[in-house]
Amino acid sequence: MRGKFITFEGCDGSGKSTQLRLLSNYLTEQKIPHIFTREPGGGKISEAIREILLSGKNMEMTDECEALLYAASRVQHLSDRVEPALAEGKLVICDRYVDSSLAYQAYARGLGDAFVRQINDFALKNYLPDVTIFIDLSPEEAFRRKHGADQNDRLELAGADFHDRVYAGYKEVAKAEPNRVVCVDGKQTPNAIFEEVLRILKDRNCL
Numbered sequence: 001m002r003g004k005f006i007t008f009e010g011c012d013g014s015g016k017s018t019q020l021r022l023l024s025n026y027l028t029e030q031k032i033p034h035i036f037t038r039e040p041g042g043g044k045i046s047e048a049i050r051e052i053l054l055s056g057k058n059m060e061m062t063d064e065c066e067a068l069l070y071a072a073s074r075v076q077h078l079s080d081r082v083e084p085a086l087a088e089g090k091l092v093i094c095d096r097y098v099d100s101s102l103a104y105q106a107y108a109r110g111l112g113d114a115f116v117r118q119i120n121d122f123a124l125k126n127y128l129p130d131v132t133i134f135i136d137l138s139p140e141e142a143f144r145r146k147h148g149a150d151q152n153d154r155l156e157l158a159g160a161d162f163h164d165r166v167y168a169g170y171k172e173v174a175k176a177e178p179n180r181v182v183c184v185d186g187k188q189t190p191n192a193i194f195e196e197v198l199r200i201l202k203d204r205n206c207l
């Protein structure tokens with residue numbers, strides 16, 4: 001039987017990696033066959049695309065090129081890692097996926113939902129996760145966590161605006177696909193969030 005495909009989404013520092021670590025321990029303990037992966041990356045070609053995307057030498061890259069490269073990297077990663085593991089009946093857990101493109105490229109960069117959905121629908125042939133966990137934490141709260149509540153250090157202004165748009169984008173994505181995207185309150189303790197994650201995955205027959 002085909003495995004289930006689960007993705008984790010949320011703003012930078014919202015607690016995705018923390019939950020993935022807890023889930024990793026749980027799945028290993030329960031001897032549930034699974035793979036963890038992340039975007040962009042997970043193979044020679046996707047890693048090469050990642051380097052182009054992240055390189056400081058490519059400052060003149062257009063927003064459209066950025067969105068297309070993310071979609072290109074995604075389809076290669078899907079074919080290299082995700083599809084084979086699902087075919088073996090494994091649970092596939094991915095740190096970020098198509099919703100990151102909607103939040104970052106469609107909303108925060110301003111390319112628009114229609115364009116980003118169109119290129120991703122083409123690249124992924126509507127290949128969507130069975131469940132997406134959106135860890136709902138504002139960029140301000142994530143930033144406070146990282147730098148301590150007592151520092152009045154602040155995200156650099158343009159950066160803060162960008163991250164606020166990413167957060168608003170995620171909210172729109174969650175509203176548009178409530179059956180797939182499940183919101184979890186990111187202000188709770190890591191263990192409380194993880195209990196909710198387990199409950200959601202069990203309810204959706206992923207565990």
Ligand SMILES: Nc1ncnc2c1ncn2[C@@H]1O[C@H](COP(=O)(O)OP(=O)(O)OP(=O)(O)O)[C@@H](O)[C@H]1O
Nearest residue numbers: 011012013014015016017018019145186188189190
């Ligand atoms: N529920 C929580 N309550 C308090 N602090 C947390 C919680 N979850 C994670 N943290 C802390 O917040 C910081 C960011 O968490 P984490 O690295 O898991 O986020 P992330 O979403 O993976 O970030 P990035 O997008 O940068 O990869 C870490 O210092 C982590 O220990």
Ligand SMILES: [Mg+2]
Nearest residue numbers: 016017018095
């Ligand atoms: Mg992380």
